[in-house]
Amino acid sequence: MNLFIAALVFIGETARDVLPIAVFLFVFQRLVIGEPMPHRGQIAIGFLFVVLGLGLFLVGLEESLFPLGRLMAEQLTNPEFLQSVTGKAGNLTWQDYYWVYLFASAIGFSTAMAEPALVAVALKANAVSGGAINVWGLRVAVAIGVGVGVSLGCYRIISGLPLHYFIVGCYLIVILQTAMAPKIIIPLAFDSGGVTTSTVTVPLITALGLGLAEAVPGRSPLLDGFGLVASAALFPIISVLAYGQLAEFFGKRSTSTPEPSAN
């Protein structure tokens, strides 16, 4: 019953977020294009499904998966837990946090796989590229990037490395890869950074970052808790560019850029 009420609340909140966008689109179509929205009925039903779907999705996450995920982030960064695994009292070095890195990469990977915005972009890229970009392949590539990004972001919080060194280092890698990667993948790769950090990934990794910054001596949650989202958004660019490079390397047989076609 509680779940039912929670579901209604979430659907209501989603409707509040989506309704202004829908109204704007309809009004713009009517006033500026000067024609009524084509297939109005179908579009309205579609928006209803988007609201209903996002609402159910969020309530499922908030009521069951996130509490467990947050609890785990707290438990993993708990000094007592770390002591019991490493057998050390205090003076932990960065290697002692291996469960944190493992959890960070696993949760980064798996949340990115379930990110609805990423599904949307992958579907579009697949249709536009005439099948050359594989939906599943792109999502796995992005998810690997998020996993590595979150894990390295945790290492950064633990080691205390300044965030801007880390970010500028990533920029250099992206620039080098951009010079070498096939042209077709570059815009998609740059897009994939912003796409992955949406509904699912941000709340979970934020909890992890804040927990870590609180638990590691000498870090402040206010200052060091930030930066995980940034690294989760940067590494997919690197991994998708790498996916393009690997696909080109192994697929020399079809080097010509496929023409977009309706399929």
Add this chain to the structure above:
Amino acid sequence: MKESLLTLGKDALHSLRDLTPIVSVIVLFQLFVFRAPVSELLSLAYGGILVVAGLAFFIFGLRIALFPVGEGLAQSLAKKGSAFWLLAFAFALGFGTTIAEPALMAVTGEAAKIAAADAVIEASPEALRHYALLLRLTVALSVGVALVLGVLRIMFDWSLPLIIIGGYLLVSILTLFAPSDIVGIAYDSGGVTTSTVTVPLVTALGVGLASAMKGRNPMTDGFGLIAFASLTPILFVLIFGVVSQWS
């Protein structure tokens, strides 16, 4: 009708597959790392069913509403040939969807607390609210500008890598001058702006525009709008930091 139901069913199966990694990570860590009994297994199953159904509904709505609307509008605007309305639409879409973004409100609230702790602003609730609102406006403005830039890029065929790399350089230089406590917030704000509803609309806008214009390839020219929307917030927030340091 029967076809749509079939698609919906297929989407549900796919969503089930997409959710498996999260559930396995949580269950495996519970069982093997914390050695705790999975007493919440039932609630986990409920939640899982809701997430799967939700994701399937969302993708279904995406296919029949968000994608066609975004592309239809982009194509009508391209046919109308009015650059003004196209750019106005892009700006309004970016600004409007970002200003109401819940994730952004959370981040700007945190940022105000940091600024107050560092005595950049007064610690009164009034000053906190004012600072958070200014920051939110800055980010929303930056996303509006990003989409305008992105549309201009498609119209004039500017090079995406050059602009993005130029942006990276600017970010690196601004980082040197910005107060250190805003750097983390700035970098993160690039990730939080693009929500689940905005991403499909913006993607459809770019792809629709690139397919409606002659000589543009939807694959190499249509994507890239989101890339701008995740870069400009970093720049604008860093500038915000530099400016608020002076005043």
